[in-house]
Amino acid sequence: MAARPVAAPIEEIRQTFEESAADEEHFPSTIDPRILHVRVVVGAMQGALRVLDLGCGKGRFARLVKDAVPECQVVAFDLAVAMLRAAAPVLDRCAGSMLELPFPDASFDGLYATESLEHAVDIERAVAELCRVVRPGGQIVIIDKNADHWGRFKTPRWEKWFTAEELNGLLLRHCRQAAAAPISYWEDVPADGLFLCWRATK
């Protein structure tokens, strides 16, 4: 997995995101529901009664999942309390680390993580944890950047990007099926390969 060699302690990562919450330009609290990333997440969570947004930031995806599936309990989970404060009160907001999830085994029907797993540092542990809390048959969606495009942006020193095969391999340790595909922002714009979408069934 592409990464700079030195991992940051989780407290440094948390502090960075606590401060980033004030930056609405780079960490927006809303997202256009027509964006394909949103449509894939919302589509995969249809029918779920309890869903976890892992590393939800300000809950911009979670809000749209809740709008689309009102009967669903959507848990918005993030390391940074300042991010969660900006999330809609209709969500169940919970602070903590994805390396140690405060939820029982198999307690969610669906889970998604958009541009957050890349900050987990210990990716194996994060994937084991996220798979642990999803019930057998539950749906998992991960959207993150593709390691084949590493270097396109300046990134924090702890950030890691994954190839399709790397993250598929980790998911398949815990899931019966997993596959990755490039994903574009817009339906009429071909994917340039920067973002990959992993879909897995526990």
Ligand SMILES: C[S@@+](CC[C@H](N)C(=O)[O-])C[C@H]1O[C@@H](n2cnc3c(N)ncnc32)[C@H](O)[C@@H]1O
């Ligand atoms: C780039 S933001 C993405 C936020 C949101 N998923 C979105 O697409 O709007 C990354 C988020 O991951 C959170 N994060 C980073 N490390 C985390 C960890 N170990 N556990 C939980 N959340 C974490 C950060 O606090 C931040 O809100």
